[in-house]
Amino acid sequence: xxxGDEQDVPDSQGRKKRYxxxxxxxxxxxxxxxxxxxxxxxxxxxxxxxxxxxxxRQIKFWFQNRRTQMKAQHERADNCLLRAENDKIRCxxxxxxxxMKNVICPSCGAPPASDDSYFDEQKLRMENARxxxxxxxxxxxxxxxxxxxxxQLPPVQPLSVSSLDLSVGGYSNPGISPSLDxxxxxxxxxxxxxxxxxxxxxxxxxxxxxxxATGAMEEVIxxxxxxxxxxxxxxxxxxxILQLETYDRIFQRSNRQLRFPDTQTEASRDSALVFMNATTxxxxxxxxxxxxxxxxxxxxKARTFEVLAAGMAxxxxxxxxxxxxxxxxxxxVVPTREFCFLRYCQQIEPHVWAVADxxxxxxxxxxxxxxxxxxxxxxxxxxxxxNGYSKITWVEHMEIEEKNPIHILFRDLINSGMAFGAQRWLxxxxxxxxxxxxxxxxxxxxxxxxxxxxxDGKKSMMKLAQRMVNNFCANVGAANxxxxxxxxxxxxxxxxxxxxxxxxxxxxxxxxxSAATSIxxxxxxxxxxxxFKDEQTRTQWDVLANGNTVQEVAHITNGSHPGNCISLLxxxxxxxxxxxxxxxxxxxxxxxxxxxxxxxxxxxxxVMSGEDPSYIPIxxxxxTILPDGRSAGGQGASSSSxxxxxxxxxxxxxxxQILMSSLPSAKLNLESVxxxxxxxxxxxxxxxxxxxxPDV
Numbered sequence: 001x002x003x004g005d006e007q008d009v010p011d012s013q014g015r016k017k018r019y020x021x022x023x024x025x026x027x028x029x030x031x032x033x034x035x036x037x038x039x040x041x042x043x044x045x046x047x048x049x050x051x052x053x054x055x056x057r058q059i060k061f062w063f064q065n066r067r068t069q070m071k072a073q074h075e076r077a078d079n080c081l082l083r084a085e086n087d088k089i090r091c092x093x094x095x096x097x098x099x100m101k102n103v104i105c106p107s108c109g110a111p112p113a114s115d116d117s118y119f120d121e122q123k124l125r126m127e128n129a130r131x132x133x134x135x136x137x138x139x140x141x142x143x144x145x146x147x148x149x150x151x152q153l154p155p156v157q158p159l160s161v162s163s164l165d166l167s168v169g170g171y172s173n174p175g176i177s178p179s180l181d182x183x184x185x186x187x188x189x190x191x192x193x194x195x196x197x198x199x200x201x202x203x204x205x206x207x208x209x210x211x212x213a214t215g216a217m218e219e220v221i222x223x224x225x226x227x228x229x230x231x232x233x234x235x236x237x238x239x240x241i242l243q244l245e246t247y248d249r250i251f252q253r254s255n256r257q258l259r260f261p262d263t264q265t266e267a268s269r270d271s272a273l274v275f276m277n278a279t280t281x282x283x284x285x286x287x288x289x290x291x292x293x294x295x296x297x298x299x300x301k302a303r304t305f306e307v308l309a310a311g312m313a314x315x316x317x318x319x320x321x322x323x324x325x326x327x328x329x330x331x332x333v334v335p336t337r338e339f340c341f342l343r344y345c346q347q348i349e350p351h352v353w354a355v356a357d358x359x360x361x362x363x364x365x366x367x368x369x370x371x372x373x374x375x376x377x378x379x380x381x382x383x384x385x386x387n388g389y390s391k392i393t394w395v396e397h398m399e400i401e402e403k404n405p406i407h408i409l410f411r412d413l414i415n416s417g418m419a420f421g422a423q424r425w426l427x428x429x430x431x432x433x434x435x436x437x438x439x440x441x442x443x444x445x446x447x448x449x450x451x452x453x454x455x456d457g458k459k460s461m462m463k464l465a466q467r468m469v470n471n472f473c474a475n476v477g478a479a480n481x482x483x484x485x486x487x488x489x490x491x492x493x494x495x496x497x498x499x500x501x502x503x504x505x506x507x508x509x510x511x512x513x514s515a516a517t518s519i520x521x522x523x524x525x526x527x528x529x530x531x532f533k534d535e536q537t538r539t540q541w542d543v544l545a546n547g548n549t550v551q552e553v554a555h556i557t558n559g560s561h562p563g564n565c566i567s568l569l570x571x572x573x574x575x576x577x578x579x580x581x582x583x584x585x586x587x588x589x590x591x592x593x594x595x596x597x598x599x600x601x602x603x604x605x606x607v608m609s610g611e612d613p614s615y616i617p618i619x620x621x622x623x624t625i626l627p628d629g630r631s632a633g634g635q636g637a638s639s640s641s642x643x644x645x646x647x648x649x650x651x652x653x654x655x656x657q658i659l660m661s662s663l664p665s666a667k668l669n670l671e672s673v674x675x676x677x678x679x680x681x682x683x684x685x686x687x688x689x690x691x692x693x694p695d696v
Contacts, residue, residue, distance in 0.1 A: 022062075026052045030059075034066055083204075090131050091207050094214070097124060201306050201322065209308060209360065213320050213344035216358035216377035219251060221348065223269070223395045224381045231269060239423070242267035242397070263373070263399045268421035271393045276433040278353055278384035281392075282316045285355050286345055288323055294432055296470045297586075297593060297624075298424065300336060300479040301326040308342075317347035322360070328477035329419050330593070330624040331518045331653045332484045332496045333407040336477065337400065337420065341375050351384040373400045392429070394422040409493060409520050409651055413629030424590040431588045434559035438462070456610025458556060464613035465566045465584040467506060472595045472620040475514050476655040484516075487677050493518045495680045497673075499660075508617045510662035515676040516655040519684060520628060523691055525650045528625050529592040531691060533585045535569055540690040543682050545571065550581065563587040568604065569596075580604055582618070595622035624653040654683055 022030070029052055033040065040048070045059045052059075201209065223230070223242075230247060231240045244265060274281070284290040292302040302325045311319030320342060327337045341359045348354050359374035376397040383391040398420070406414050413419050439459055478484065484496040497515045502508060521528060531537055535550045554568035569581040582604075583596040597620040607613045630648035656679060660672055688694045 022054075026054065030062055030066075034063065038063070038067055038070075086131065086134055087204055087207060090135070090211075093124070093127060093131065094207060094211055201308060206308055209322070209342055210320060212358060212360065213342045213356065216342070216379075217344050217346055217354060217356040219377040220356040220379040220395060221354055221381065222250075223377070223397070224354075224393045240269040242269070263401045265397075265399055266417050266420065267395075267397045268417050268423065269393065269395045270422040270426050271391065272426040272430055273385070273389045273391055274426075274430050274433045275389055275437050277388060278351065278382045278390045279315065281382055281390055282345055282353055282355070286311075286316050286319050286321060286343065288321075288325075291323075291325070293466075293470070295425070295428055296466075296473045297330060297591075298327055298420075298428060299325055300328040300474060300477055305340070311345060312347075315347050315353075316345045317353070319345045326479055327420055328473075328479055329410065329413070329626070330473060330476050330591075331410065331626075331651070332476065332478050332498075332516050333493055333518060334410050334414070334419070334478060335402065335404055335406075336479055337373055337398075339373070339375050353382045355379045355382070373398065392426060394426050396420065396422045396425065407493065407518075409518055409628075413626060413651065416629040418590065418627065418629055427588040427590045431559055431561075431564060431586060434564070435462075435466075438556070438558055457608040460607045460610050460613050461554075461582075462556060462558075462566060464607055464616060464618070465582060467613070468582060468597050468618050468620045469584055469586065469593065469595050471507070471618065472593070472622055472655070472657075475657060476516055476624065476653060487515075487673060495677050497676060502659075505615050506617060508619055508659045508662070511660045512619065513658045513660045513672060513676060514655065515658070515680055516653055517680050517684065518651060518653045519688075520649055521652055521688070521691060521693055522649040523693065525592060525625050525627050528650045528652060528691070529563060529585070529587050529594070531687075532594040532623050532625070533563060535567070537690065538569075541683060541687050543679060543686070553580075558584070558586070561587055563592070578602075591624065591626040593622065593624050595620050597621070619657045619659060621656040623655070626651040626653075652687070654680060654687075656680065 029048070033044070033048060037044065040059075040063060042056075045056050045063075048054070048059050049056045229243060230250065231242060233239070234241050244267075247267075284294050288302040288304040292299045302323065305322040305324060307319075307321050309318055309320040311317050322340070323343050324338070324340050327339075328334070339357075339359055340361075341357045344356045346354050346356075356377060356379040357375050358377050376399060378395055378397045380392050380394040385391060410419075418424060439462055484498050487495040487497060495515060495517045497513060499511060499513050502510060502512045532541070535552050538550050539545050539547055548571050550569040550571050552567050553570050556566040558564040558566055563585055564587060565585055567583045567585075569583055571579070571581075578601045580599055580601060581596050582599045583594070586593045586595075597618040599616070599618060603616045607616065628649050628651050656676065658676060685694075
């Protein structure tokens, strides 16, 4: 009788042992016997041995293995039922707890008085602790038999982004490759995300995420409303400083430093009035694309993974979303910060909303060394005022692991907390709200353009300028997908370049070369901003102006600060009367941006007549001006970390975008490298000379 195939299989010690595979008929007979008698005696095993041509020992081992397998199947089924019942109880517990918060007395409208409220709360805490222990036990059992935690999702692989290796040193380096194929580009013009869209959040995970978001909301409200001893005022500049020991004690996070010993904690709080009603703000906060549009200088990318709860129509109360965002400082040498987090919105009183963020490990991957950077409960309290304003109190609280050393120029700014703190968010929000409000003001002054703007002309021009600023911010930082390559070193940062194929509507088609460098100037940010904004001093830094002066022929006020404006500039005696310069200047307490782009007269006529400017091609260049952080409450590094030492100054990033070729198959050559290197170098030298700091 055929007893099946036999093979030599090496064991753990390298020796070969015989491996027997039963035939289908043998397995069928064994299964039939197992259904009748799972524990056959010696006589029954001997009979099976004679009938099937197997050794009695083989029969015995087969039944032992089959009984073990059946036991495991029953335990898995029992675990699934237990897990489902456990999750049902937890959801009911959360629902009851939320319902208890909203109970009011029908007579007076106040929460009902109860002598047992304290004991009810303690009972709920004990019940939650028991449920968590039960969940951990079920998870352990499930992972034992399933081979993975039952809530684990399939790994999500990052997008594959081809890279271009620019093997260049200084522009005089003979090792520069004279021609590089751009078939493999370092990035595309469209924004690249580090994650593909993950699979939908499982039903088992949603209650856990809701519980996490609810806890974060409670913590944010306490952080917003608390004062000493949780927050104390800085003696130098009056900023709120979080007392970490008090925080850990209140919120029971005493093991945080043991789990993340190499991370740095950043915590800040600030308040301000912004010119926008609360419901509009909430709508923009809970929409990832609007969120990125509201903070183009901070948020380089944002995406909604999933809407877990839609909330109430009109107010967004109860809305919960899973988001991804990438935060940046506008310089190619400052690493971005990436977070995947829950954002929860709740109306806590009439005309008062709270928005809370907290990091989650989602999408999960199998990286050996995942980032430990995360958002601890952060967010804001938004109170709607009667005059169209909203009062916002903002809290930022993060644990950051810097994977790469921070460049010396930006070290003080990052360590001071100004780069990603609450003050920067609020000052940017104030400026952007004023910008949106200016869209409603009619009238656009124009001189010598030969056209009369329509009422929609101003809005069209502001939209074009906003797209110009957004494009500039997206291409000057170290956002995901950018691969900056260092050319010659004019300073510690050096000139850095990156290339991409431009195929988006509103940009010239072809290969675009972006080049940037950052420098430190011992001059205040206000003075540097005024220097770049003033059209009378443009010839002192604009290499491409060829010494020709410019004249402002149109001006749009963009906010309460006189420096926030949109301008149309025309070159005088340049011989190119059909080419103008569109420029937007933005400034607030956290820094300034000056962005400009050449634009021809026919395109301006289209814009000022109120037509859609989305398809007008622009290629912006410009400057970012940031404080160096040394005066931020004395938290900056000592003068030894500053390139010059002495008093504080400004961090200026100079960035150009140049259309190398309209052909997608164009190649980067030595001439292009030399041209952009000289352009950046000459601009930096002229800026330093004009500001009387040539030796910096």
